[in-house]
Amino acid sequence: MSLFNNLFGKSKVEPMPDVFWNYLESEQQLEEIKKTSFEKPVTIFKHSTRCSISRMSWNQFQKHYNIPNDKMELYYLDLLEHRSLSNAIEEQFQVLHQSPQILVIKDGVVVFHTSHESIDANDLEEYVSA
Numbered sequence: 552m553s554l555f556n557n558l559f560g561k562s563k564v565e566p567m568p569d570v571f572w573n574y575l576e577s578e579q580q581l582e583e584i585k586k587t588s589f590e591k592p593v594t595i596f597k598h599s600t601r602c603s604i605s606r607m608s609w610n611q612f613q614k615h616y617n618i619p620n621d622k623m624e625l626y627y628l629d630l631l632e633h634r635s636l637s638n639a640i641e642e643q644f645q646v647l648h649q650s651p652q653i654l655v656i657k658d659g660v661v662v663f664h665t666s667h668e669s670i671d672a673n674d675l676e677e678y679v680s681a
Contacts, residue, residue, distance in 0.1 A: 571620045571625065572625050572626070572627040573624065573625065573626045573627070574626070574627055574629075575595060575626040575627060575628040575633065575636060576632075576633055576636070577636075578636065578639050580626070581636075581639060581640065581643055584624075584626065584656055585656065585659045587624055588656040588657050588658060588659055589658055589659065591621070591622060591623055591624060591679075591680075592622075592623050592624070592655055592656065592657045592662075592675075592678045592679060593623070593624045593625075593626065593655070593656045593657075594623060594624070594625050594626065594653055594654065594655050594656075594675060595626045595627075595628060595640065595653065595654045595656070596609070596612065596625065596626070596627050596628065596651070596652075596653050597628045597630055597637055597640075597648075597649070597650055597651060597652040597653070597654075598627065598628065598629060598630060598650070598651050599630045599631060599650045599651065600629060600630075600631055601631060602650065602651070604651065604667055604668070605650055605651035607668075608651040608667065608668065608670040609651065611670070611671075611672070612653070612670055612671075612672045613672075614672075615671070615672040615673055616672035616675070617672070618672075618675060618676065618679055622679045622680075623675065623678070623679055628640075630650055637650075640654070644656070644660070644661045645661070646661050646664050649666035649667065650666070651666060651667060651670060652664065652665070652666040652667075652670075653665060653666075653670050653675075655675060655678050657678060662678060663675075663678060
């Protein structure tokens with residue numbers, strides 16, 4: 552069973568100690584995200600825990616992410632548990648659903664989004680104010 556978990560992962564992803572993740576679990580949080588995005592950028596990472604490409608992107612993102620918590624807020628969306636939230640994000644922010652996918656929200660709108668192997672944590676630095 553250990554090999555199976557290593558290949559496909561567990562349902563809940565354990566956040567790395569130096570990266571603080573907010574778990575996106577309700578549509579009400581989308582309003583909080585919009586509001587917060589006027590103070591600092593917010594990134595949503597949409598992740599499918601059963602997809603190897605998503606797992607690879609997730610691991611690389613966490614490995615290379617180095618923005619302090621006070622400069623950017625991170626949200627994690629487990630697509631297997633909350634797929635309907637991805638639909639709400641698509642509708643509210645007018646960005647077609649992909650998996651894996653990141654969206655950067657600033658001043659209430661998506662200013663950057665990408666998916667699959669194009670996800671690179673280093674791309675987010677340009678959206679952080681000094």
